[in-house]
Amino acid sequence: MGMKQMRPLAITGGSLVLPDRVVRGTLRCAEGRIVALGDATAPQDGDDVFDAGGRLVAPGLVDFGVFAVDKPAFHFGGITRAALMPDQSPPLDHPARVQFLAYSGKPDLWVHPLAAATRGLQGTELAELAMMREAGARAISTGRRWIADSGLMLRLLQYAAMLDMVVVSHAEDSGIAGKAVATAGEMATRLGLPSAPAEAEALAAARDIALAELAGARLHLRQVTTRAALDLVRTAKQRGIAVTAGVTPAHFQLSDLAMGEFRTFARLSPPLRSEADRQAVLEAVGDGTIDVICSSHDPRGPEDKRLPFADAEPGMAGAETLLAMVLGLVRDGVIDMARAFQLVAATPASLLGADAGRLAPGAEADIAILDPERPWIVDSRRMEASAGNTPFDGQPVQGRVTALFKGGVSIRP
């Protein structure tokens, strides 16, 4: 499959999701980039013409935090770029592995490896961050764990600031969280699961924000899932600290009740929270405290999930449901369509320093055509992902990608 765009493409008859509004119009792209768009734009002679048939024309999703490269699931979900977490086996702490993975999805998926902050993600020694940047890493991640050593975290943030790379942190105080697999509360007590107070997140967030301010670094808290930590992020932003926050649909769709009957598809990291915290996440998505919604895609088969709850691996297959869940927020009036694509495309792209994730002249022509109303039912047995561990199994949702373009070339008719 040749992936170079040979002829200009005009996408007509759709509604364009721009950074601030939705307008009817035509989008033209050539040589892999958007060249013009709007109601005054028209196909030109020699263009390939794609009729969007009244559907939405949106930027391809930029998934800021996945644990596996799972192309069928990404393409089903309209994802054209994915930031790969360093929690691989072995971890992404070496320039050669970063370089290999940076090319692993091309041409129809761009993988942006996140450099492991520390060797082996052990949280004790800094990894070769500048060399990994040269090899293609666009940001740094502490992985699915917190760096407990505050001195090391400060040095990491200072070094990252010098390299102008965002540090993506997992905000969960490891001393409090320990071996917890659930949030302390009635559900964990009834199930007899090792649990930790939700405040483990706010404690970690407070420290990381303070150190980021001290270092003058850009900090992204990959998942902020509690009211207390969201309040800290809100305040820090008001003070002008360069902190951003992300979340996955699990934490605004589900509370810890989803762990009932020891359902391991609801074993996540950080764990599901109380209903009050779920509501706080929804508020924070609405008021702009949350900047990014990612899938945290982590397909896990029965060998990792058909186990007693505490013995199962954390993680969910989320790539296919990310868009539908975010469109649910639009339908519920939490956010508008333009902001939805800020959350899943524009802001993640900007954190990665990628000229993508938005419909604007000059940007990469990564484009998803979608029917935001089309209903379907999430079925863990029938998924594109390499495993069906979705906590949304059986849930009716709306919104499907009907066509996908990467660099102006159709990859999913």
Place this chain on the structure above:
Amino acid sequence: MTSSAKAPAAGRYPAGGLAFPHRDLLGIGGLETHELLFLLDEAEQWVELNRRSSKHVDVLSGLTLINAFFENSTRTLLSFEIAGKRLGADVVNMHAATSSLKKGETLIDTAVTLNAMRADAIVIRHASSGAVALIADKVDCPVLNAGDGQHEHPTQALLDALALRHALRARGQDEFAGLCVTICGDILHSRVARSNILCLTALGARVRVCAPPALMPAAIEALGAEPFHDFDAALCGADVVMMLRLQNERMDGQFIPSPREYHRLYGLTSTRLARAAPDALVMHPGPMNRGVEIDSDVADRAGTSLIVNQVEMGVAIRMACLDVLTRRGRGVAGWGDEAKQWV
């Protein structure tokens, strides 16, 4: 003597299999009060049998009972083994230490293997909460939870209720309404505490739980128990004091500074016991750490200590559970497929 010959009290339970419409016994949670009472009443005949010199019946003759213990146990395993043998079943014990789990086999594969051996009932203990339910989902026969992680230990709660009921009846008191029970010890890590809170509150008792903050689970009030950190306050006026073992493996300074400091704050001494109601009953699921959570003179005091009675009732309760849960498979009248009310 067969169990079905003894009809439950008229009007008290639904008829036949509807009296206990569950395939498995995975926990006290989810059981109705009348279902708990049904199991307690069913156990009474086995209490009587166990006190005779000839203790054998053939209710489960020809049936295979597998005790699959993935976590060390002495008394619970022995109790289930005796219960199965007295009912005439062929009893096989599988110890984790000698199982293929050590060779990397998954729990599901083990469950499928046990199922293929056509057991008629499987008793399971496992160190992880929810593990027994996971296995139950993969096998075709009744599964009894003999303790899963920090979740539930239903036969322990049932035997405690039976021992308590016997003691109350001997004193001319009836049942549990208004009874105040204080459970003290490592509530956080205790499946016995969870099952007992659920069981005793369902039967009408008031339950207090007492532990230092580090050993008290969050939101325990939601289960119907009143939490205390001060043992003296928790004991005040209690009719029953149930002490839990302080697990020595957790005594490394992470939860409790030292055994002697724990004894100072939470050890049941005769002086402390005097704060409870006169002649308050003392219980302990065993094994005891004498001199840590409980003093010997309290543990051994005739007339108020039920600790030995608990062990005795354990066999009877497990016989009742094995009998009731295998009735469908044995085709006992009223318990067959016509009573398709499995929950």
